[in-house]
Amino acid sequence: MSPFPKSTVLGYPRIGPRRELKRALESYWDGRSTRAELDQVGAEIRERTWRGLAELGLEGLPSNTFSLYDQVLDTAVLLGAVPARYREADDPYFAMARGTAGPVTAQRSSVSGGTWGAKPPEGLAPLRMTKWFDTNYHYIVPEIGPETVFKLDAGKPLAEVREARALGFETRPVVVGPVTFLLLAGALDRLDDVLGCYEELLSTLAAEGVEWLQLDEPALVGDRTPDELDAVATAYERLGALGARPGLFVASYFGELGESLPVLAGTPVEAIGVDLVRGGVPGADLSGKIVVAGVVSGRDVWRTSPERALATLGAVRAAQVVVSTSCSLLHVPYDVGAEPDLEPSLKARLAFAEQKVAEVVALARAGFHGASPVDPSVALPGPVVAEGRSPYAVRAAAQAEHLRLPALPITTIGSFPQTGELRAARAALAAGTLPESDYERQVEAEIERVIRVQERLGLDVLVHGEPERNDMVQYFAEHLDGFAVTQNGWVQSYGSRCTRPPILHGDVSRPAPITVRWAAYAQSLTGKPVKGMLTGPVTIVAWSFVRDDLPLRDVVFQVADAVRDEVRDLEAAGVSIIQVDEPALRELLPLRRGAQADYLEWAVAAYRRATSGAGDRTQIHTHLCYSDADQILAAIDGLDADVTTIESARSGARILGAVGAFGRGLGPGVYDIHSPRVPGADEVEDLLRRTLGVLPVERVWVNPDCGLKTRTYEQVEASLANVVTATRRVRESLGA
Ligand SMILES: CN1c2c(nc(N)[nH]c2=O)NC[C@@H]1CNc1ccc(C(=O)N[C@@H](CCC(=O)N[C@@H](CCC(=O)N[C@@H](CCC(=O)O)C(=O)O)C(=O)O)C(=O)O)cc1
Ligand SMILES: N[C@@H](CCS)C(=O)O
Ligand SMILES: [Zn+2]
Numbered sequence: 001m002s003p004f005p006k007s008t009v010l011g012y013p014r015i016g017p018r019r020e021l022k023r024a025l026e027s028y029w030d031g032r033s034t035r036a037e038l039d040q041v042g043a044e045i046r047e048r049t050w051r052g053l054a055e056l057g058l059e060g061l062p063s064n065t066f067s068l069y070d071q072v073l074d075t076a077v078l079l080g081a082v083p084a085r086y087r088e089a090d091d092p093y094f095a096m097a098r099g100t101a102g103p104v105t106a107q108r109s110s111v112s113g114g115t116w117g118a119k120p121p122e123g124l125a126p127l128r129m130t131k132w133f134d135t136n137y138h139y140i141v142p143e144i145g146p147e148t149v150f151k152l153d154a155g156k157p158l159a160e161v162r163e164a165r166a167l168g169f170e171t172r173p174v175v176v177g178p179v180t181f182l183l184l185a186g187a188l189d190r191l192d193d194v195l196g197c198y199e200e201l202l203s204t205l206a207a208e209g210v211e212w213l214q215l216d217e218p219a220l221v222g223d224r225t226p227d228e229l230d231a232v233a234t235a236y237e238r239l240g241a242l243g244a245r246p247g248l249f250v251a252s253y254f255g256e257l258g259e260s261l262p263v264l265a266g267t268p269v270e271a272i273g274v275d276l277v278r279g280g281v282p283g284a285d286l287s288g289k290i291v292v293a294g295v296v297s298g299r300d301v302w303r304t305s306p307e308r309a310l311a312t313l314g315a316v317r318a319a320q321v322v323v324s325t326s327c328s329l330l331h332v333p334y335d336v337g338a339e340p341d342l343e344p345s346l347k348a349r350l351a352f353a354e355q356k357v358a359e360v361v362a363l364a365r366a367g368f369h370g371a372s373p374v375d376p377s378v379a380l381p382g383p384v385v386a387e388g389r390s391p392y393a394v395r396a397a398a399q400a401e402h403l404r405l406p407a408l409p410i411t412t413i414g415s416f417p418q419t420g421e422l423r424a425a426r427a428a429l430a431a432g433t434l435p436e437s438d439y440e441r442q443v444e445a446e447i448e449r450v451i452r453v454q455e456r457l458g459l460d461v462l463v464h465g466e467p468e469r470n471d472m473v474q475y476f477a478e479h480l481d482g483f484a485v486t487q488n489g490w491v492q493s494y495g496s497r498c499t500r501p502p503i504l505h506g507d508v509s510r511p512a513p514i515t516v517r518w519a520a521y522a523q524s525l526t527g528k529p530v531k532g533m534l535t536g537p538v539t540i541v542a543w544s545f546v547r548d549d550l551p552l553r554d555v556v557f558q559v560a561d562a563v564r565d566e567v568r569d570l571e572a573a574g575v576s577i578i579q580v581d582e583p584a585l586r587e588l589l590p591l592r593r594g595a596q597a598d599y600l601e602w603a604v605a606a607y608r609r610a611t612s613g614a615g616d617r618t619q620i621h622t623h624l625c626y627s628d629a630d631q632i633l634a635a636i637d638g639l640d641a642d643v644t645t646i647e648s649a650r651s652g653a654r655i656l657g658a659v660g661a662f663g664r665g666l667g668p669g670v671y672d673i674h675s676p677r678v679p680g681a682d683e684v685e686d687l688l689r690r691t692l693g694v695l696p697v698e699r700v701w702v703n704p705d706c707g708l709k710t711r712t713y714e715q716v717e718a719s720l721a722n723v724v725t726a727t728r729r730v731r732e733s734l735g736a
Contacts, residue, residue, distance in 0.1 A: 001247045002211045004271055004290045004322055007364035008060030010214070010251050010298065011174060011328025012053065013353055014067060015492045016045050017335065022496040025068065029094070029496075042066060043163065050169045052354070057361040062214060063160040063171035065328065069097045069495050072139035072184060073127075075176040079197045080151035081185075083143050085124060097140055097495060099126035099675035126675050129494060130628055131587050133218055133254045135299075135331055136501070136543055138494035144187040152197040154204045161210055173205065177215035177250060178235045183228070184219070191231050195238050202245040212271070213246045218327075220264070221255035221275070222591045232263050240268025247271065253294060253327035255279055255591050265289060277326040281315045291318035294326030296351075296359045301332055301489075301503060301545040303351045304359045306366070313368040323364040329353040332545075333489035333500070346484055346505055384553070384602045387612040388640060389620075392664055395642060398617035402576060403529060407736035408688070408702050408727050409460040411667070413623050413645060414533040414579060415472070415707035416450045416465035417716060426470060443468045444521060451525045453717060458724045461577060462530045464522035466709065472535045472581065473543040477502030479514040480562055483544065497710065502544045504555065510562035513569045520573045531621065532575040537563055537606045542584035552588075553602040563610035571618050579621035580611055582639065583706075586624070586632050604638040611641070621645065625669075625706040629659075637662055645669065647705040656694045666695060669705020670723060676711065678718045684726035697734060702727045 015021045024041035027033040046066050053061050067074050073096060076082065082092055089095035100123040128141040157173040164171040178198050182188045198215075205213055220232065239248060249271035250264055256279030257264065257272075264272055271290035274282055277297040293316055295309040313321055335354045336347060351359060389395060425442050428434035450465030469475035477483035483502045490498040515532065523530045537560035546555055563580065570578050585603060590596050611620045622641035629636060629646060636644060636659075643665030648656060656668055670687050671679035691700055702723060708716045 001270070004212065004247065004249070004292070004320060005060030007058050007323045007360050008172070008292065009053070009058065009062065009325045009329055009357055009360060010216070010253060010273065010292075010294070011062055011065040011330050012049050013330055013332070013334055013492070014045060014049070014065065015490060015496075015498055016041075017048075017338065018488070019490055019498060021045055021068075022498060025496040029098070035091070038068070042068060046160065046163065047167055050164055050167060050171070053357060054169060056354070056357045057365075058357055059364070060212075060322070061164065061169050061171045062174045063164050064157040064173040064175060065330075066160065068093065070138075070140050071174075072132075072142065072176055072181070073097055074156060075181050076140070076142040076185075078153055078156065078175065078201070079181070079194055080153055081142050081144055081148050083127075084147075089124065095124055096127045099677050100124045101677060123677050125672065125677065129674065134587055134589065134591060135254075136491070136493055136499065136584070136587065137331060139184070142181065142185040142187075144182075144185045144190060148187075148190070150190070150193045150197050152200045152204070154201055157201075158204065158208060161205070161208060170211070172212040172214050172249070173210060174214040174216060174251075175201070177217040179228070179232050180217045180219035182231075188228065188231055191235060195235060198235075198239055199242055202239060202242050202248075205246050206244040210246045212249055214249045214251050214273075216251050216253075217260075218252060218254050220252045220257055220260035221279070223258075223593050224260055229259060229263050232260055233267060236264060236267035236269050249273065249290075249292060251292065253298070257282070258592070271322070273324065275326040276312050276316075281312060286316075286318040289318055290320040290322060291316050292322045292324045294324050295363065296323075296325045296356050298325040298327035298329050298356070299331055300548065301336075301350050301352060302548060303349055303355070304363075306359075306363065309359075309363050310366060310368045313363065321368070323360050325356060325360060329356060331491060332356065333486065333491055335488075338488040339486050341487060342484060346503070349505070350503070352489065384605045385609075386605050387609050389608075389612060389614065390616050392640070392642070395616045395619075396664075398615075399619045399642060402617040403619065405460055405529075406731070407697055407734070408700055408731055410702045410724060410727050411459060411461035411531065411645075412454075412463055412703055412720070413673075413705075413707045414463050414466050414531070414581070415469070415709035416446075416453070416463070416467070417711055417713050418467070418709045419446070419713075422446060422467055423470075443518070447518065447522050448525055451522055451530075453713070454720075455526060455528065457717065457720050458728075459720070460528065462522070462526060462528050463533060464518055464530060466533060466707070468518055471499055472707075473540050474500055474502055476514060476535055476540055477504070477544060479512075480508055480510055480559075482506040482508035482558070499543065504541065504544045504546045506547070508555070508558040508562055510565045514566055516566070516569050516573050519570055519575050523574060529577050530575065532567075532570040532578040534563055534566055534570075534578065534580045536580045536582035536585075536622070537610050538588060538603045539582050539584040542588050553606070556603070556606045557609065560606040560610040564613050567611060568613040571614055576617065577619045577621060578611075578614065579623060579645075580607070580641075581623045582607060583623060583625045585635065585639075586628060589632060600632065600635040600638075604635050607639045611639075619643065621665075623706075633659060640664075643667060643701055645701065645703050645705075656691060662699075665699050665701055667701030667703040670702055670726075671704055671719060673704045673706045673708055673711060673719075676715055678715055679722055681722040681725040681729075684723050685729055688726060688730050692730070692734075697736060 028038040086092045086095045248269040251273030253275045273292040275294045333352045429439045446467035454462045489500045519532045619642045621643040623645045625647040645667035648668040
């Protein structure tokens, strides 16, 4: 076993500095290019990454951190956990990720294009997708049942090792570890079986001459039961006992290992990765281990304080201390250098992936001995002040009188398809080649189109479609003081989809109304109610890179005040339903139970503050998605929204029973908008009837499970037409 390199990173962005992978994927999905062309783009991104890291002076280069869609899905494929129904698809990998439209050879799928007709034959639904721990990255949930037969397919990591070697680089493959993989799949009882595959992987890599393997175990930073800790011990005792194998580097991140650390330290693994940005210097005796010390944050965009990092590194007691990032750099953009328009004083405070690698290298070269860690000097948070509206019964009566909606009101979550024309127009506006007045006319024309589509389909509560928004967070950040936005700071959210998280660097305030003119315009076009559409304070903050000199809760309260100003102005402009989305409420939940209650208290208080200015007859909606909402049901209830729309289609409607206790309006999503697949009227009807088995009809709303911006009009119109048909059938049978 060769020595561990002195510096490394746990992973790197893979979408490409100019989102080359996004374009290649969407072109392949649209049938405009071949799999070979897609693979070529992947190879170019990997080569560029390895060369770039080596040129920056990084010693330990990772491989197999590239993925065409998702690293958890890659691990499922590695272990042979491909459910039988996907095996005959044209491309089983993307069928699992995105579903298929119908007979597997007949049609191609499409995120960006409209190549699936309005009436596709029955296809395969994709596997479930959900949030990766407390990040805005989404992974594909492996589906493992008693029938799953694990069988190693090491093709991908082996190919990447060989590909790097051909370029002159020795690399350390990275794979999701067995405990995290099985916990994410809800199948820890299959540990014995998957360990057989991991053993075979280790032998295969050893035969290939691979010196180190990184097994990612972020699940170990959460609260783990004694049985789960036993699984950690079993897994790494067994893998460690293997004769010919690479060195084992178990990487934890997103928090402190806590009770998992002594367990891991008691196994034969040679190296342990610890997140020293979110966690403290390990107290356990690691003198026999290599500690890969994550002192450069992979979760923010701020420069690392060299003094603080060196002091932390110097305090770690271990056989060797390797300088690293706190997690993969997947969660930050590529390069601050690609941002010519950022204020120089702000730019000087920033480090994206490339700058963070340079920091790791500089720290490793600086040397560090025997210092003690510096305390972070963050201000203490202010008190939480709970605010509220009138009791629900009072509001509900006022709203029923004012809105006069039918039973099972049909609505959508806000966005309609973002067309290529709109994106091109926004790009031209930014480049100064399209006058603002022309852009605004285009947005108005799109709003009118969206309103007419909804009227024609027979929806009850309309939306303006959000055509003016590049993103539900970035758009607000662009209109609030205290934020900066980037031109190229893309971060992968799922598959080919990316966001440019804004940078919240100062005190936040709202200089002028943001959405009012578009909402008022939309309402002027129709007699039906149009929902105003805002993003909530927790979500705006969760999906931004946030200043680290104030407690998070104080930052969220500043944003809540700005949202409250907007709610009041919308109401004053005659908007009678206002949706304040909080899809990230669950995402910021601390991974350790001990810190969760405090977070939920202030997050709920911030939402209530943002909506507390609304009068009784103004109906407040909220929306959550990807939430695994089970853990935060009480908090969702605490938001006190008049109507809550929530993802349930992709998670099999299991949430319904749990939210049955809510005493207010509820819109469980009746179909999954993340797949291009159009749901049939029968399946929507079936879901609605099952919903009505759990919830009283007066409380049920009918809506998709998230916004429609990633779909085409063809898909949206076909899907919503089926939703309307299904709802009308149910209404008729109820005599409603
Ligand atoms: C609801 N979700 C969101 C999350 N996080 C957010 N910040 N926003 C969200 O909506 N997290 C959870 C979920 C799921 N996540 C996503 C994330 C991203 C998308 C998505 O569709 N992203 C788009 C990019 C959106 C955007 O910023 N668009 C801009 C720029 C468009 C563009 O690419 N322009 C071209 C030039 C124009 C042209 O000629 O076409 C360019 O720059 O090259 C805009 O509209 O102006 C994506 O495509 O990835 C969905 C769900
Ligand atoms: N109103 C937003 C919510 C997405 S989570 C939309 O419809 O896109
Ligand atoms: Zn959503």
